[in-house]
Amino acid sequence: MSSELENLYQQIILDHAKRRVGQGSTDPASGAGSVPEEEPAAGSPVAGALATGALATGASHQLNPICGDELTLRVWIADSRIKRVVWEGAGCAISMASASVLTELVSGETRDDMMEQLDRFRELMRSRGTIVPDEEVLGDAAAFAGVSRFPARVKCAMLAWVALEEAVLAANC
């Protein structure tokens, strides 16, 4: 089998394409989302934020017009920290795995750290294979390095990240 193909479809990507961490209803009233998130204990920062209305949420719908793939992502932010990410959509292994990896990676991160991860991921995707990814920052998302050699697939990998960026801006915090 072509090593280029296996470089693109790393096992971690194929696994995430099936596991789909974070896939669920993005209806703000819904409690869905597969990120483990215990009910906020009374007195916890999240509960406090909820009580004060400081838990902000934003969503974004992204469409890849080339293939018709769609993805909606919702993010909850409190105290400048990503509390939860939920997404729903249909797409190729690359786009679904990217949404899943992103959910695991950014959940619990500060907003600034998440933006740093986004910038690094975008830089990696635009590199046409010239950048060695920093696994310290990107974690499992580093597995997408091979995608940058396939310009036609970069949009697939970026779909969830662009949605995250817009959702965070929409949360306006």
Added chain:
Amino acid sequence: MPILSAPSHPLSDEEVGRIRNDFPLLANELNGRPLIYLDSGATSQNPISVMEAEQEYYEQRNAAVHRGAHSLAVEATDAYEFARTTVASFIGASPDEIVFTSNATEALNLVAYSLSNASLGLGGDAARPYALGPGDSIVVTEMEHHANLIPWQELAARTGASLRYIPVDDDGALRLEEAASVIDGSTKLLAFTHVSNVLGIINPVAELVSLARGVGALTVLDACQSVPHLPLDVAAVDVDFVAFSGHKMLGPTGIGALYGRAKHLHAMPPFLTGGSMITTVTMERAEYLPPPARFEAGTQRISQAVALGSAVNYLAETGMDRIEEWERLLGERLVVGLEAIDGIRVLGPRSGQPRIGLAAFDVDGVHAHDVGQYLDSRGIAVRVGHHCAQPLHRRLGLTASTRASTYLYNTTDEVDAFLTAVAEVRSFFGAAASGVSA
């Protein structure tokens, strides 16, 4: 021009092997493997003769056509008009019924905008029968390529006419029993595809034209997937307009054609306006040339038209009957092979039913984009996505599919190699064990 007579014996892998020598690109490799090009439904490859015709035009005859008194301009004009005659003969039309456009999309928009202009009162008394307004309807089908849907949506929006469609059944076939009620006394125009670019199905032109004629509606045929692959005689199909693209029939990009029945083209107002399409111009108004010049404003795609003429000659010399028969064989081989693979759903007609050499399919558990990527790694070029037919995919419960489409230069070995690779896809992506079902 006389259409050269083609041999009568059927095409074979051996003869296709010789045909392939005329197409330099087909000898290339893709990702380290021999290229298997199965995307001719999107764009076809060019024989050397077509590329040489364009080069020869630029080396020997290049000048502006229909203007200038110098000999070179006369030669360029002759070459351009000879190409028109060649294309017209190919589909049984008169040369003045052929308007060169940049592609089929522009050809369809030309009709839509001309009717739109007629609806604004342009074109005088002659154009009045072509006006649409509230209470009128435009009918399309649910399987249309966006190019034969959106221009009519826009025409409806501009004129106040309503847009209706003939639905398809679960296999993608048009529901003709419903067509008879969708097309009614309000219908001014019926636009439909001859051959679906997703399903490969050949629509019943005669029945649809009969329904339209019965209510006095104009008929527009999207022939992008038929003119390149089977013999088409506009007199026999009896439609009012036919649109097709050069780059899907061995020609270059940037050239297509609209056939329009002479009486319509004579009565309809222009779409694009400017130089080369007028008789008398004052500061206030202009009078227009008869068709086809009326619809060819500005300097035209001369070298592309010349090359399209060369492509038509190549097809005619090979024989459209033989091409149709060969691709019917390849199409059947595609579908029989795909139906035998676990987890594959072929869109459109089942094996044994008529289709051109084109098959779109869904792979259970694997997105079309990933299927296409896998095939690409095996040197196989196919189309993935919605193929510019989102409503049809939605109707079939899909957002995307994978499509293999053949042409006269594809061999049975290529189809078999494609089928072998498709059978490996689900196991690679962990959707199923590899192999062909019993």
